Amino acid sequence: MKILVPLKRVPDSDTRIRLKADGSGIETDGVKFAVNPFDAIALEEALRLKEKDPSLEVVVVTVGRQESVEQLRFGLAMGADRAVLILATGTLDSLAVAKVLAAGFRREKPDAVFMGKQAIDDDSNQTGQMLAALLGIAQATFVSKFELDRSGDCARCGRETDAGIEMIEVSLPAVFTTDLRLNEPRYVSLPGIMRAKKKPIEELDLLALGVDAVSRTTVLKLELALRRKAGVRVKNVDELISKLRFEAKVI
Amino acid sequence: MQQILVIAEHAHGTLKPSTGAAVGFAQKVCAETGGSFDLLVLGSDAGAVASAAAQYGATEVLMADSPALAEPLADRHAHVIAEVARSHQSTLIVATSSTFSKDIVPRVAALLDAGMVSDVIGLQVEGGELVFTRPMFAGNVIATVKLAGAIKVVIVRGAAFAAAPALESPSPLVAVAVNVAALPSLTQFIGREEKAASRPDPTEARVVVSGGRALKNAEDFERLIGGLADALGGAVGSSRALVDAGITPNSLQIGQTGKVVAPELYLAVGISGAIQHLAGMKDATVIAAINKDGDAPIFEVADYGLVADVYEAVPELIAKLKA
Numbered sequence: 001m002k003i004l005v006p007l008k009r010v011p012d013s014d015t016r017i018r019l020k021a022d023g024s025g026i027e028t029d030g031v032k033f034a035v036n037p038f039d040a041i042a043l044e045e046a047l048r049l050k051e052k053d054p055s056l057e058v059v060v061v062t063v064g065r066q067e068s069v070e071q072l073r074f075g076l077a078m079g080a081d082r083a084v085l086i087l088a089t090g091t092l093d094s095l096a097v098a099k100v101l102a103a104g105f106r107r108e109k110p111d112a113v114f115m116g117k118q119a120i121d122d123d124s125n126q127t128g129q130m131l132a133a134l135l136g137i138a139q140a141t142f143v144s145k146f147e148l149d150r151s152g153d154c155a156r157c158g159r160e161t162d163a164g165i166e167m168i169e170v171s172l173p174a175v176f177t178t179d180l181r182l183n184e185p186r187y188v189s190l191p192g193i194m195r196a197k198k199k200p201i202e203e204l205d206l207l208a209l210g211v212d213a214v215s216r217t218t219v220l221k222l223e224l225a226l227r228r229k230a231g232v233r234v235k236n237v238d239e240l241i242s243k244l245r246f247e248a249k250v251i
Numbered sequence: 252m253q254q255i256l257v258i259a260e261h262a263h264g265t266l267k268p269s270t271g272a273a274v275g276f277a278q279k280v281c282a283e284t285g286g287s288f289d290l291l292v293l294g295s296d297a298g299a300v301a302s303a304a305a306q307y308g309a310t311e312v313l314m315a316d317s318p319a320l321a322e323p324l325a326d327r328h329a330h331v332i333a334e335v336a337r338s339h340q341s342t343l344i345v346a347t348s349s350t351f352s353k354d355i356v357p358r359v360a361a362l363l364d365a366g367m368v369s370d371v372i373g374l375q376v377e378g379g380e381l382v383f384t385r386p387m388f389a390g391n392v393i394a395t396v397k398l399a400g401a402i403k404v405v406i407v408r409g410a411a412f413a414a415a416p417a418l419e420s421p422s423p424l425v426a427v428a429v430n431v432a433a434l435p436s437l438t439q440f441i442g443r444e445e446k447a448a449s450r451p452d453p454t455e456a457r458v459v460v461s462g463g464r465a466l467k468n469a470e471d472f473e474r475l476i477g478g479l480a481d482a483l484g485g486a487v488g489s490s491r492a493l494v495d496a497g498i499t500p501n502s503l504q505i506g507q508t509g510k511v512v513a514p515e516l517y518l519a520v521g522i523s524g525a526i527q528h529l530a531g532m533k534d535a536t537v538i539a540a541i542n543k544d545g546d547a548p549i550f551e552v553a554d555y556g557l558v559a560d561v562y563e564a565v566p567e568l569i570a571k572l573k574a
Contacts, residue, residue, distance in 0.1 A: 011388075013527075017388045017391050017392055019392070026388075026392070038508075093366060094357070094367065095360065095361060095364075095365075095366060095367065098361060117508075118508065120388070120389065120507070121387065121388060122387050122394075123369070123370065123386065123387055123388070123389070123507065124367075124369045125353050125357070125369055126357035126360070126367055126369060127357075128357075129325065129353075129354065129355075129356075129357035129358040129361070130357050130358065130360060130361035131361075132325075132358060133329060133357075133358040133359075133360075133361035133362050134361050136435075137437065138326060138437035138438050139325055139326070139354075139358065139438075140438070141325070141350075141353070141354045142350060142354070144501070156441065159350075159354075160350070160501040160502075161350040161351070161354075161443075161502070162349050162350045162351070162452075162454075162502055162510065163262060163443065163445050163502060164443060164444050164445040164446055164500060164501070164502050165443070165444040165500075165501065166440075166442075166443045166444075167440075167441035167442045167443070167444075168324070168438050168439060168440055168441055169438070169439040169441055170437060170438050170439075171437045171438075174437070179501075179508070180491065180495070180508060181494070181495060181501065215366075216365070216366025216398055216399045216400045217366050217367075217368065217396055217397075217398055217399075218396060218397050218398075218399070219394050219395070219396050220382065220395040220396060220397060221394075221395045222387070222392050222393070222394050222395075223392070223393045223395075224391065224392060224393075225386065225390055225391055225392060225393050227552075228533055228538070228551075228552040230550060230551045230552065230553065230556075231538075231553055231554035231555055231556065232554070232555060232556070233550075233556045233557070233558065234555055234556065234557050236557070236559075237557070237559075237564055237567045237568050237571060238571070239557075240539065240541075240555060240557050240568070241568070241571055241572065243539075243555050244516065244537070244539060244555065248516070248537045248554065248555070250458070250515045250516040250536065250537050251458070251483055251516065251572070
């Protein structure tokens with residue numbers, strides 16, 4: 001069995017985002033980059049399956065510039081077997097990335113794709129669903145419980161929906177997008193980092209994959225959101241009620 | 252001229268009010284560029300939902316009604332929506348942000364090879380082109396984007412758009428043939444752990460009372476947060492910490508990865524105010540916060556802040572509101 005885990009390079013979740021002066025993008029100088037936290041959860045789940053079945057192969061993949069190799073190394077240090085870097089320049093939107101990943105999928109022929117439900121930079125929540133559609137395979141999004149059937153032909157998932165947890169069974173191969181409560185990713189250990197140095201990282205060119213990855217989305221500009229200002233401190237419950245009732249008139 | 256397809260969302264035989272946001276967006280596009288919109292209802296025995304949808308002024312309410320669509324399985328729903336979009340030569344597909352649409356609609360976009368924008372909060376028309384604004388980076392950045400291609404797909408934030416008042420003459424209901432044999436069957440529905448909801452949905456409520464880490468267990472959450480919400484006729488919400496701790500269900504989580512709310516009053520009780528939480532509530536009209544820690548970041552966004560132990564302040568607040 002083989003699981004493909006796409007990892008996205010994103011600014012660390014604690015970063016205070018600054019913009020370039022012309023609004024064309026975020027300021028990356030001095031910014032620490034990390035694996036998208038939801039993708040780390042996806043990789044952790046694949047590694048837990050590998051612990052139960054050592055014959056299972058976990059392949060991490062990313063689409064981006066050369067610097068994204070750092071995130072692949074992190075994935076290898078966590079325990080993935082090998083990595084694929086698909087080199088692409090320019091900004092790719094979710095559909096373009098899904099097309100690239102679909103080409104990667106056809107090359108690797110995994111039984112499942114585990115990936116984050118959204119990336120914490122653009123917060124789009126699209127790529128996994130699009131990948132499943134392009135491949136004509138099943139999807140289970142927002143997964144917080146995962147159980148592989150003994151047959152290896154299907155998996156049962158708990159999905160976090162607005163109404164509560166939904167349970168579905170999906171035929172493999174399928175794309176699973178992971179939610180926060182699926183697991184807590186392990187820390188990368190020093191031996192893990194040492195072992196990762198010997199693991200292979202394959203580099204592929206977008207052109208060699210034969211993908212037409214034209215983005216249909218154009219970002220015209222970015223602006224910092226207006227920040228709310230701190231209001232007043234009230235002394236006690238009576239004053240809070242009075243302010244909400246007579247000043248804000250919301251109760 | 253846009254030919255818009257709006258996807259209706261419903262549960263338990265009732266049209267969700269949030270569908271109105273997608274309709275409001277479609278109405279705005281039509282007003283700016285010309286065109287018309289249809290509403291699509293997918294489900295099983297969804298006649299009552301379709302009748303409710305008929306009040307929104309759509310050219311037609313399209314009903315894909317089949318037992319095969321009883322549960323919102325993404326493979327089937329996306330297949331039907333894409334078929335309808337093709338047969339109606341849709342140029343724009345619109346849905347309101349929810350786990351339902353976030354699951355299904357990106358799949359539709361890929362089936363149609365269409366670009367997509369999620370969580371749209373603003374719309375302008377520049378030179379006949381639609382230009383969208385949407386939040387990124389946990390709401391810290393607002394992006395202005397446009398889409399290329401003959402079909403565009405958008406999911407809009409519920410609080411950002413509102414439907415124009417209902418029409419007196421309802422839209423005609425038109426059945427869409429569902430070829431069950433052609434539907435994908437890659438997914439089977441097993442069940443749903445649904446909590447009986449005695450309170451309004453936080454995305455639809457005028458008042459949301461939200462609890463955080465200061466609440467020690469589910470009983471205290473119900474007594475203090477639930478009690479305060481009931482005293483105010485509002486909904487309850489939760490920070491991620493309480494969901495992770497198993498104290499509250501995931502369906503209550505407010506934030507970057509949970510629900511995004513914009514009520515008239517958001518009352519944050521014992522919530523520190525991490526940026527991921529703020530992303531889900533900072534568009535509330537009024538924010539009030541109660542927290543023991545006077546340095547908690549929630550006070551940087553709160554209009555009214557009370558530094559107090561929630562175990563003392565909330566019972567007093569409930570008693571005085573009821574008095």
